[in-house]
Amino acid sequence: MREHSDETLSALLDGELPEREAGELRRAIAADPELAARYDSLRQANEALRAAYVPIAEEPLPEAVLALLDQAPTERDNVVPLIRGRSVWRPVLAAAAALVLGLFAGLQLAERGAPYPGIGPGVVASDDPLHRVLEHERSGRTAGIAGTGAVPQLTFLSRDGGYCREVLAPHPAGAVRALACRNDGQWAVLFSALEAAGDGGGERYSAAGTDTAAAFDTAVDGLIDGVPLDAAAERRVIAGGWPTGESPQ
Amino acid sequence: MREQLPELLPGLRRFAYALTGARADADDLLQATVERLLSRTPPDGADLSRWAFRVCRNLWIDEIRSRKVRNHAPVSDDLKGAPFEDGEKAMINHVTLSEVNLAMQSLPGEQRAALALVAVEGMTYAKAAEVLEVPIGTIMSRVARARRGLANVFEPAPGCSS
Numbered sequence: 001m002r003e004h005s006d007e008t009l010s011a012l013l014d015g016e017l018p019e020r021e022a023g024e025l026r027r028a029i030a031a032d033p034e035l036a037a038r039y040d041s042l043r044q045a046n047e048a049l050r051a052a053y054v055p056i057a058e059e060p061l062p063e064a065v066l067a068l069l070d071q072a073p074t075e076r077d078n079v080v081p082l083i084r085g086r087s088v089w090r091p092v093l094a095a096a097a098a099l100v101l102g103l104f105a106g107l108q109l110a111e112r113g114a115p116y117p118g119i120g121p122g123v124v125a126s127d128d129p130l131h132r133v134l135e136h137e138r139s140g141r142t143a144g145i146a147g148t149g150a151v152p153q154l155t156f157l158s159r160d161g162g163y164c165r166e167v168l169a170p171h172p173a174g175a176v177r178a179l180a181c182r183n184d185g186q187w188a189v190l191f192s193a194l195e196a197a198g199d200g201g202g203e204r205y206s207a208a209g210t211d212t213a214a215a216f217d218t219a220v221d222g223l224i225d226g227v228p229l230d231a232a233a234e235r236r237v238i239a240g241g242w243p244t245g246e247s248p249q
Numbered sequence: 250m251r252e253q254l255p256e257l258l259p260g261l262r263r264f265a266y267a268l269t270g271a272r273a274d275a276d277d278l279l280q281a282t283v284e285r286l287l288s289r290t291p292p293d294g295a296d297l298s299r300w301a302f303r304v305c306r307n308l309w310i311d312e313i314r315s316r317k318v319r320n321h322a323p324v325s326d327d328l329k330g331a332p333f334e335d336g337e338k339a340m341i342n343h344v345t346l347s348e349v350n351l352a353m354q355s356l357p358g359e360q361r362a363a364l365a366l367v368a369v370e371g372m373t374y375a376k377a378a379e380v381l382e383v384p385i386g387t388i389m390s391r392v393a394r395a396r397r398g399l400a401n402v403f404e405p406a407p408g409c410s411s
Binding site: 005006007009010011013014016041042044045046048049050051052053054056057058059061062064065068069153154217226227228 | 251254255258259260262263266267276279280281283284285287288289308311312346348349350353364365367368369373374389390392393394396397399400403404
């Protein structure tokens with residue numbers, strides 16, 4: 001009969017037992033060879049694990065990770081491939097609408113049209129400067145395109161197979177963060193939100209901005225299929241005119 | 250986040266390795282994690298370390314969903330392609346790592362994650378519970394089962410560690 005469970009022995013190993021219980025268990029182990037053997041096998045497994053894994057932290061970090069740390073705050077990169085599909089607008093918009101209702105309650109939505117045309121929810125006209133940014137600019141690159149100042153933040157494939165991009169644009173009251181998706185050559189802003197002024201670098205936000213960024217994070221998590229495109233894949237997709245139906249990798 | 254990240258990276262990398270069981274996948278996961286951490290603002294009042302490990306673990310779950318085939322590649326092949334760099338110590342480490350790693354990969358992912366956080370990263374049960382978003386009792390039980398699982402694999406070959 002097992003009076004002392006593996007859980008208790010394991011917790012002793014981790015220093016998670018109350019002092020009195022730990023003392024009693026140690027005495028029991030000292031008095032009972034079978035219990036001592038069980039404890040020892042757990043302890044040895046633990047030591048083998050630590051001996052094997054602890055040195056991993058001493059190895060030099062991968063170049064790609066170091067490069068990320070050196071990059072400009074808004075530059076995006078990552079290497080994980082995505083899986084493809086094909087889509088039409090409706091399901092994406094429906095999903096986005098549901099997310100907006102759930103996530104952006106209480107957040108101030110950017111007003112459509114002012115002061116940067118197209119940042120509010122709706123289809124982005126092909127002659128809108130934002131269309132050019134979405135269509136041609138890589139994430140993290142300051143567009144310097146007249147009229148928007150919008151900078152794509154990341155690009156990903158939605159679960160419905162279309163491409164979506166998160167964009168940050170300056171606004172007199174801070175910045176407008178928007179999520180736009182592409183379908184049949186047309187970009188549409190699914191939702192956008194005003195973030196209160198931060199430090200201007202896009203990294204720190206006031207409390208309201210933090211809420212917005214967190215809400216966006218959740219919204220993107222709800223739409224994204226896998227992880228954002230890496231820089232190389234994004235380049236290829238932009239150069240290829242946003243081809244659908246094949247892997248961006 | 251950018252300021253605190255360097256000190257979190259070694260632990261995150263180990264965690265990524267414990268989760269994926271393969272060097273290339275671990276580095277991919279680490280990179281995706283860093284990318285995510287740098288591009289998002291931590292939740293208000295969040296403990297950065299807890300948040301970082303949670304992001305890593307969530308990305309890993311996403312990866313499993315989207316890369317089922319590659320994720321199930323034999324562990325030994327991945328390890329063969331990534332030997333340690335130097336000398337006798339490296340050889341010993343490599344053998345040990347391979348053995349431990351195979352044993353770890355035989356465990357359910359949730360047990361592996363809990364054990365890695367507690368036994369390797371030295372987190373308390375309470376902190377690991379926050380990272381993995383489960384009750385403390387669940388951590389206690391997963392860690393114990395994971396250790397017993399490893400012990401059962403090691404036992405037929407005594408002296409694996411001393």
